Amino acid sequence: MLSSEVVEGDESYEFTWVGKKASIVEANKPIRKTLRPCEEESVNWNTTKNLYIEGDNLEVLKLLQESYLGKVKMIYIDPPYNTGNDFIYNDDFKVNTEEYAKESGEYSDSGNRMFRNTDSNGRFHSDWCSMIYSRILIARNLLTNDGIIMVSIDEREYANVRKICDEIFGEKNYFGDIVWEATTQPINTGVARFGLQKKTESILMYGKNKNEVMGFNLEEIEDRLLYPHIGRYGKCRFEIIEKSDSGGYSRPSMKFKILGQYPRDGKRWQIGEEVARKLEEDGKVEIIEGIIKKAVYPEDEVGRKQYKPFWSLLRADVVGTAQNGKDELNSIMGSPIGFDTVKSISLMKKLLSYMGDNYIVLDFFSGSATTAHAVMQLNAEDGGHRKFIMVQLPEATDEKSEAYKAGYKNICEIGKERIRRAGKKIIEENRDKEGIENLDIGFRVLKLDESNMTDVYYSPDEYSQDLLARLESNIKTGRNDLDLLFSCLLEWGLPLSLPYSSERIEGYTVHNYNNGDFIACFEENIPDSVIKEIAKKQPLRAVFRDSSFANSPAKINVGEIFKLLAPDTRVKVI
Template identity: 40%
Template sequence: MERPRMTSPDLTRANIDKIADLFPTVVTETLDADGEPTRAVDFDLLRQELSDHIVEGPQERYQLDWPGKRAAAFAANAPIAKTLRPVREESVEFDTTRNLFIEGDNLDALKLLQESYLGKVNLIFIDPPYNTGSDRFTYPDDFAVTNADYLARSGQTDDRGLRLQSNMEANGRFHSDWLSMMYPRLRLARNLLSPDGLLCVAIDDNEGSALDAIGREVFGERNFVAKVIWKHTEQSKNDEPYFSRHHNYLVMFRRGEDLGQFRLPRTEADNRAYSNPDNDPRGAWRSGDVRSPSPRPSLRFTVETPSGKVIAPPENGWRWSKESIKQKIASGEIVFRDGDSRLVRKIYLEDQVGRTPETVWSGDVAGTTRQANAEIKELFGATIFDTPKPTRLIRRVLELLALPNALVLDFFAGSASTADAVISQNAADGGKRRFIMVQLPEPCDPGTEAAKAGFRTIADIGKERIRRAGARFKDRRGVDTGFRALRVDTTNMLELERSADDLVQTSLAESVDSVKSDRTDEDLLFQVLLDWGLDVAEPITIDDFDRRRVLVVADGALVACFADDVTVDLVRRIAEKHPLRAVFKDSGFSSDAARINAEQIFREVSPETEVRAI
């Protein structure tokens, strides 16, 4: 039986595959640092393929660079021996919901999601730490310091071993550290976006231009969509030396050209300028400008009206050529008014499909920070989270995308306002959007409102917000207000972690079984789902065969039995269900012969089933 990989994918290897697809001759074989044979790219050959179009070494080029960039790129590609463990007791409607809340470092989570959600996420909305000097995030670029003890002793890890630090402005790598944190995450996030997908990042002036620059590098210049100015506050701050800053940004990048046009629904206010004073059979219209916005001497010509009058050109000239104006007069788009003394261009309401959003968003269309705080207060009765975004802002982004079944990912979830927005928008328009939230179990500082209210971590706040926000629509049929809680944790498999020294200390019982003793069959199931690239939000049912638990995912997309004593009868009964995939625990078979026998049963009864043992 085939054995699953049980680590997140090695993205360097995936890149070599992509190069091999384009230029098969440049991929060769060599020995790695341990003397093991490995595939590699022959750069001399690649150089030949690209002829003169190469920059190398100290040669000047346009690029964004910072100390630690190379390490950050490495951090994005390096596989990890971790998994997602389900936490039933913290979930809501665990078995049926299609939403996920992942607790853990988002770098790990993004790696673990790579295969299951590759190219499947329609919207990534993130609101990362703005790098104000006091917000905390994990640094990926010190992976060379792998000694967990050192990090724990120096206070750089929390009780789960996460590296979590405030980035102080005095730190000589203030901006570099932020970039090193964001860069690998954006690269991994891009892989997850669907061809029609959109990334939308909330940011302020601290790192707004740096984000713009790495976004252009990771997504490509032509996939920059906009840097929207969001006026998040009306209150003036009189303690600012130069300006009272009233805006933040939403920086947007698309995955590629398949992103649909943005059209917001038209409101009464949008239509107010349209009327029909001349009973035009095409209905209401408004007059558009006929003048060129900039000087165009070649468009300065006179226009003769049907009654023979001559109209002089505007100072900058007309907007169109003589020929175009003639056509527009013939089609009725341009008419003469005020005794044939001027041209009027009619813009018809019936030609307006929706409304193209502007790049400046006011608080009354996109919400304000004050409203975001009020939302928290309304749900929790206290200000238990300091930097929420208003759901209105996120709902507006959902409206831009106009995908009622969008899969929405927020990997800096905070209080999970994105999940709240998804649930509220679905309740309002009948959509079936799904969400994946990722949030670090960042401890709530003692003495804060959150700590006083009994919240241990920000992840706990996020989960509780979804429970409370969902409760508002509990009775609404068809609105998925649940979520499956998952936690990033070390791998379930002993052998992936054990070094030779550790082996000596491992108990005999543990070394017989390759699975850690504290892991459940559902833990194993989720690791297998990730390994197979299946959606971890698929519904799960649990069957009982002779008191052995059999987990059935999505009606047989996968059937798993991790019992210790798998019988021939049980294997046959599973095979008779003709699942697409089946998985057992290696040590669940009493002998090699029993395992081979199981393979034989599948070949006879359900040859189409892919069978694995872990």
Template identity: 50%
Template sequence: MQRLKMESVDITKKNIQKIAEFFPNVITETRDKDGRVTKAINFELLKQELSSELIDGEECYDFTWVGKKASIIEANRPIRKTLRPCVEESKDWETTGNLYIEGDNLDVLKLLQESYLNSIKMIYIDPPYNTGKDFIYKDSFTMDKDDYEEEIGLYDEDENRLFQNTDSNGRFHSDWCSMMYPRLKLARNLLSEDGVIFVSIDDNEVHNLRKICDEVFGEDNFVAQITVVGNPRGRDYGGVARMHDYILVFSKSDRTKLNLIEDKANKFSLFDDIGGFELRELRNRNIKFNINNRPNLYYPFYINETNIDENGLYEISLKRVDGWLELYPLESQGVKTVWRWGKQKSAENVNVNIKAKKMRNGSYQIVEKYREPRVMARSVWWDKETNTEKGTLLLKELFAVKCFDYPKPMEMIKRICEMSVDFDAGDIILDFFSGSATTAHAVMQLNAEDGGNRKFIMVQLPEPTDEKSEAYKAGYNNICEIGKERIRRAGDKINEEIKNEQLKIGEEEKKLVDIGFRVLKVDSTNMKDVYYAAEEYSQQTLMKHVSNIKDDRTDTDLLYGVLIDWGLPLSLSHKTEEIEGAKVHTVDEGSLIACFTENVSENVVREIARRQPLRAVFRDSSFRDSADKINIVEIFKLLAPNTSVKVI
């Protein structure tokens, strides 16, 4: 029976497999550090495959920094960590589709590689800008511990590596690039083929970030460098008062299509019972479309010149009425033009969304009430809604104290969501530098406004708050506590407002928003060392390790470890029942059934097999010997031949 790996994906190995598909000739064999034969790439051959010129190591256009190679290795290196669910700190655990993950985002991105591969529609991040005052989480690969202590003199009791990156650090920019590069590489894998990433940044690193993104996402996938005027008064950084920062936008591929957004500047002046609108002629002014090639769009309307509404528009009909004026689409340049809509669509909208308008010269036009003026997002955002102050005020409204510096304005992230995510497709939005969780707030607020079904995944390091800060004094010991509390407060307020909303006659009740979230925390793997190096342990030692699972891990920990390993989403529903004293967990109505009880009986195994889940998983040590295991395999062969069965 196959064992689950219980460690994150070995991306180097996967990359070699991908290259082998295209260039089988460049695959060679080598020995790893333990003397085992493994597949490797002959790089000279690969380079030659990709060039029509003879390759002899000449200079080429390249962006590099100290530590770049180490950061590539780091992005690909598997880790033996897991995500442990924390039901007590979660909200609506059973029903929510949202996640709040605590830990270093490099670990989290690695752990999500299988479960969310090609599945995130939009990523928004607001990383530390490297202003010279930021605390940056130093990844262990960038320098060894001694160097580190010497250079920074900062380590907390958990050997956490948060350090203040000041510009006296000789590798000021390199360290920042090494921090961002592996994270962006891993993030790209998670984006769906039509996905898009938005990264907030300012002048300190925008040039480096753009080069890194060019390399990670491909220069052709650059979409925009949006300037956001967040501080119209300007802040004096010496010489010129800075008013703005940026959002870099890169798509995953040319399949990404950004949506038009609401045109806030274009306020409506006309209103009816449905809402505001502007008028657009129903006639297609493009004479390329005419009676000769679109005869079905050429038909008459009839206008009642005696019935005018409060907007000065006239009643119309598609059927002839005595005394009403007949109107066909006008002739232009000797060509009979046509309507934009067919007769069926016009019939459905007559007098609700289309009417007639009298022009100054006494003639009539058929007009559409265009209710949603939408425009392409602009590359400079300087409206009040994206003002930095707005973010601070909103958070202060929720907490009464200032508990986070420079949260982003929620409206800015709402706009980004509008541009990039379909409202009702259950698209997932990821923010892996989530701070005070403005992104989660924006997703819930937007869902409340348009009845959407977007989901969020927030990732945040439990960075301690400063003991002198208002947040600390208010009882928030780390940033995750602020983020989670914000989602709770903002969510409750949003649903309360929906419940209290006065409905207009005939208006349907709005549905409540998913304001829940499952909390998961990065921790060491659930498995003891023996799990990963079984061959190094003698049979006798193995017997002593009765279980290969750490003693403090619960069934739910193991279940989530298995979801991660098997690449299943962490928001799937699951229920637990007892069968003959054994706890049995069913995920997503049978995508997976897990039983981690020791000494599981044959009857229980038979019952699980009878339900024919897609996957089944047991604890290795529940079976006394290999005869037992063969028996299980036989039971599944007989009762559930399509179930994939594994052990941990």
């Protein structure tokens, strides 16, 4: 500080950490993976438009880029909290302690450690930032121009997520924070002596292009959040006007009657008698479930309403708490599952309702699948056609956990079973509702796996006649027709949730995707008569295996048949 010389080097305002460049490289690195369908674990496989995908979300997001580029209107994520422990996401950009120490200058030239690895130093946050950065970077590509992303986050990484989203989406596309009253039981954070206790969590909201988010009037939305009830004169919110009458709060003079009722035992009024009489006269106090409450209407706050850096507070009595979410999960599963933090269905329905009633929502940290549950519930209530894509790493449950004891070996098993049970329950509860039979309570299960194509890595001198025979098929052993079909969908960038059916033509299985847009047959030695029947359907695309044809002339003949009967069809042989 006493030096007369300025530190050398250029300076600029930037947000960086050890591993950031590697996380960008990782986001753009190609992969040889595919998504394998699992029909037996799905519900309404042929007709559902919902997806449940098991696998590392970074790799899944990469695979979805072609099929869902610019097609997702809402992304909601509740990423894992940063506890300082190693992540279950094995990304290549992660650095070990020694590498980090070298890059960040954690050790002095003489080899002495400069600081301890606590939550105040960089490595605690670096791995987490790298993990979330690459995923949000790819996720942005999936959003529609008028799409939004909502990120639930606690205070430990809030500042970093803000900076990351500002960089990826641009500060101008920041809508604000929704503050959720996550608990009605304050958590002591060590500053209770200042009257500060943790009760809320933030949900950050960014648009891909804020100016194109149509039908999204922030003032109207804030009004709905501020005034969720209907009172004598229209929309309002009800506020309790009682408080404790014990100790230093005791006020005998504040125990008069309002609407003919005294305060409840152990309570006294928060307002004076003169104010109470005016509210009675104006009709702005009501008895709500046996409790006297004050009704606050929009006109009561004209001139006093100030816009904050967040929209408004989502109150626990309106959208529930984390404990409500946990209770809902345990109830639908029939036993305690052991999740500590679960978003409530009411909270998710509130968020989903902002974006309309016909769109795709993606949750790539889906956990117990609250988002999917809320989508089905909200669709049942308002007749909407929202579709969900859930992505979850099949993280193993602890053998000592309640979930493991209940038979769930990983988190995906919990999420899938919850959706199955929730769907059945919603149908039962709305049995008499018109059109409920059309509600989509199904989902297609897809699982991340290595490519269907065999890996050829032999050098010329390693080939033998026996080896060549074993390489006759370019498809890995154990892969079935649906595996091949869905790998083609990913390659061609087709949505994975369109209608599917199959039929037998002369004893050969023919797969029909999206009512004839895409037809495939992966049988061996397909005769010309079957090829002609497929061509007569005039699909947009047709796919066959290389081994579907006895020889090269037979393969060439397929092209000639399609030129004659379906000249506009794109034919591919894999």
